[in-house]
Amino acid sequence: MENDIVGSDVKKFQRKIWFDVSDLLGYFPDNRTPTGIQRVQISIIQSILSGSESEEIALCQFLEDENGWFLVDPDRFVKVSTLSLMGSDARDLVWRREVSTLRQEAMAERIDAFPLRSVLINIGTSWWLPNYFMHIREAKKKSDIYYIPFIHDVIPAVVPRFCAHELVHEFIDWFMGVVQHSDRYFAVSEASKKDFLALATELNAGIPSADVRVVHLAAEKKTVSVPTAAATSLFRREGIEPGKFVFFISTVESRKNQAGALDAWQNLIRNNPKLPIPKLVIVGKRGFESHFFLEKLATFIEAEKHIVYIESVSDEELAALYSSCLFTIYPSYYEGWGLPITESLGYGKVCVTADNSSLPEAGQGLTVTYRTGSNHDFEEKLLSLIKDRGHLSALEQHIAENFQARHWETIAQEVLAFAHAVQEGAEQTKKIEPVLESAYYPLNRNRQLKISSDLTSAEVLRDGSGWHRLEDFGSWTRGTGARLTFTVAQPCNRIAIQLKGIPSSHCEVTVSANLAGSSTKLRLNPDEEAWCFLDFDGDIAGKKLNIDVYSREVETTTNPETGHSRVISVGVCGVYLFDKTNANARTDFIEAKLFDLLKYKKMKKLLCTQ
Incomplete structure (x- = not known):
C-alpha cells in the first residue's frame, strides 16, 4: 500500500519518479533570468511535463524552515519557469505575483512520505540547503527511496580559489553527504x-564508475529569425550593430574570466590601430x-565605443545576440x-574557448581553442x-x-x-547506518x-x-526530542554526550539510550557547555x-543565516566513545577535556554500511 500523504488527493502522490525543484524555487524570489544550472533544470523538466510521460512524475521541494518536503504543482511550475525565460525584469509585478503564488501553494501540501521505492532526482544544486540530507535519510527510512543527484561540476573542491570560502565549506559538506546518500548519479x-x-x-568512498551516468547537455540547432521588437530595442539602446560584435554570456565572476576578455580587447585595439575591432558584448x-571585471571596465579606454555590458536579457534578446554576432x-x-559553447554552435556560430576541463566536450571539436x-x-x-x-565563414560551414x-x-x-532502470533493478536502496570507533x-x-x-x-548520526x-558549535534540537543513532565498532561501555544550554534560560535535559543502564539527567545554565555520561551494563x-x-525548555531565536525566527532547545556539540580495552581511556578524556584538546583532535573515520 502506498504511504499516505497529508493535505492532497492521493492520486497526485502515486507517481514513482519525483523531481526536486528546491533549487529553482529558492532562486526565483530574488532572481528571474536563469543561469546555466537553472536553465538545464527548466529545460529537462518542461520537456518531460510536455510529453507522454508527464503522468509518471511529480515535483517537490524541501523547505528548511518548514522542516520537510512539499508538493509543487507542475502547471504552476511551468508557468513560472516559462515567465523566467520571457523577461529579465525581476521587479515585474506579474512575475513577482506568480512566484509568490507558486511558493504559497507549494507550502500548503506537505509530503509526509513518498510512495514506496520512489526515485527522487535532483537536477539542481542542494549544497546551500541545511539539513537536506537529514531529510533524504528520513525519506529512505520511511519509503525506501532511491536518490539520484546531478553532478554539474565539482568546482569548489577542484578550483576553490574561484569560490568564496563559505561556498567551499558548504560544498565539501554537501560532497560528503552526496557520496553517503546517493544510490546513483548523473554527470553532465x-x-x-x-x-x-x-x-x-x-574520500575513500569507492563509487563504481558504472554508478555515474553521463548525460551530455543539449546542443539544439537554432533557427536564425528576424529580431523581435524587444531585441531591436535592446540593440538600439546599447548601440549594438548586427554582424559587428563578438558575444560572451556567463555569470560575471573571476572563474569565467570576463576580466581576461577585457584585457584581450584592450590589446587588440592597442596593437592593431588600423584594424576595426568589433565590439565585445558581455x-x-x-x-x-x-568587482575585478567592473573595476577593469571602469578604466577601459573608450569603453563606450568598444564594450557593452548587460546584466540580464530575455530569451528573445539572447537569441538575437547569438544570431547577430560575428x-x-x-x-x-x-x-x-x-x-554557452553548446548554444553558440546551435546558432552556427564559432566559439573561441579555452582548452580545459569539459570545454572540449561541449565544443564537439568544432570550436577554436587556445x-x-x-x-x-x-x-x-x-x-x-x-x-x-x-576563415570565419569556412569554420561556420564546418559547424x-x-x-x-x-x-x-x-x-x-x-x-x-x-531512473526506471535503477528502480526496476530491484537492488536495495542505500541505507545510512553509521559505525563508530572510539x-x-x-x-x-x-x-x-x-x-x-x-x-x-558526524552529521549522519542525527x-x-x-x-x-549544523552550526560551528554543533546542532540545536527542536524541543520535540532528538535522536542520535549509530553502531559501536569496538568494545565500549561508556559514551559521553557534549551538550549546550539554550542562550537565555536554564534547561533540564534528559539523555537516554535504548540499552540497559543508560539514562541521565542534568541542568544546564544559559549557554553552558557540559558533558553527560551514559554507562552501560555491558559491552x-x-x-x-x-x-x-530531550528538554522541554525552548527559546525563540533568530536563525543566524536566514534571519527567520525559530524555536530551539538544548544543543548537541558532539559524541565521545570510550575504548573499553584502554585502561587509560577515562584519564585521556579528562586530560583532553581539561586542556580543550578535543576540538583539535582529528576524529577517526566514520564508517557507513548499507
Whole structure:
C-alpha cells in the first residue's frame, strides 16, 4: 500500500519518479533570468511535463524552515519557469505575483512520505540547503527511496580559489553527504564524472564508475529569425550593430574570466590601430569577485565605443545576440559543461574557448581553442577570425556540416530511462547506518577547504527531523526530542554526550539510550557547555544504539543565516566513545577535556554500511 500523504488527493502522490525543484524555487524570489544550472533544470523538466510521460512524475521541494518536503504543482511550475525565460525584469509585478503564488501553494501540501521505492532526482544544486540530507535519510527510512543527484561540476573542491570560502565549506559538506546518500548519479560531462570519482576516491568512498551516468547537455540547432521588437530595442539602446560584435554570456565572476576578455580587447585595439575591432558584448549577472571585471571596465579606454555590458536579457534578446554576432568567446578557467559553447554552435556560430576541463566536450571539436592561461594564444585566435572573414565563414560551414544536434527531449528520456532502470533493478536502496570507533565526533559544520582522506562528517548520526541545521558549535534540537543513532565498532561501555544550554534560560535535559543502564539527567545554565555520561551494563560493541536527547525548555531565536525566527532547545556539540580495552581511556578524556584538546583532535573515520 502506498504511504499516505497529508493535505492532497492521493492520486497526485502515486507517481514513482519525483523531481526536486528546491533549487529553482529558492532562486526565483530574488532572481528571474536563469543561469546555466537553472536553465538545464527548466529545460529537462518542461520537456518531460510536455510529453507522454508527464503522468509518471511529480515535483517537490524541501523547505528548511518548514522542516520537510512539499508538493509543487507542475502547471504552476511551468508557468513560472516559462515567465523566467520571457523577461529579465525581476521587479515585474506579474512575475513577482506568480512566484509568490507558486511558493504559497507549494507550502500548503506537505509530503509526509513518498510512495514506496520512489526515485527522487535532483537536477539542481542542494549544497546551500541545511539539513537536506537529514531529510533524504528520513525519506529512505520511511519509503525506501532511491536518490539520484546531478553532478554539474565539482568546482569548489577542484578550483576553490574561484569560490568564496563559505561556498567551499558548504560544498565539501554537501560532497560528503552526496557520496553517503546517493544510490546513483548523473554527470553532465565525462570531465565532471572523472573529477567527481577522483574526489570520491580521495574520500575513500569507492563509487563504481558504472554508478555515474553521463548525460551530455543539449546542443539544439537554432533557427536564425528576424529580431523581435524587444531585441531591436535592446540593440538600439546599447548601440549594438548586427554582424559587428563578438558575444560572451556567463555569470560575471573571476572563474569565467570576463576580466581576461577585457584585457584581450584592450590589446587588440592597442596593437592593431588600423584594424576595426568589433565590439565585445558581455551579458551576465554579477557573481563572485565580479568587482575585478567592473573595476577593469571602469578604466577601459573608450569603453563606450568598444564594450557593452548587460546584466540580464530575455530569451528573445539572447537569441538575437547569438544570431547577430560575428562569433562568441568563452575563456573560462574551469567548467562542468559549458552551455554557452553548446548554444553558440546551435546558432552556427564559432566559439573561441579555452582548452580545459569539459570545454572540449561541449565544443564537439568544432570550436577554436587556445591554451588556457596563454593570453597571447587567445589574442592570436581572436585576431585570426577578425582579420580573415573567409576563415570565419569556412569554420561556420564546418559547424553547419558536422554539428551534432541534441535535444532536451532526448536528455529527458535518458534521465527517465536511467531512473526506471535503477528502480526496476530491484537492488536495495542505500541505507545510512553509521559505525563508530572510539573517538570524538563533533556535530559541527565543515570548516575545511579541501577534501582529503581523513575528512568525515558526524552529521549522519542525527536521526529523525528533530534537529536544526549544523552550526560551528554543533546542532540545536527542536524541543520535540532528538535522536542520535549509530553502531559501536569496538568494545565500549561508556559514551559521553557534549551538550549546550539554550542562550537565555536554564534547561533540564534528559539523555537516554535504548540499552540497559543508560539514562541521565542534568541542568544546564544559559549557554553552558557540559558533558553527560551514559554507562552501560555491558559491552555494547556491535549493537545499534539510539540516544535520545530531550528538554522541554525552548527559546525563540533568530536563525543566524536566514534571519527567520525559530524555536530551539538544548544543543548537541558532539559524541565521545570510550575504548573499553584502554585502561587509560577515562584519564585521556579528562586530560583532553581539561586542556580543550578535543576540538583539535582529528576524529577517526566514520564508517557507513548499507
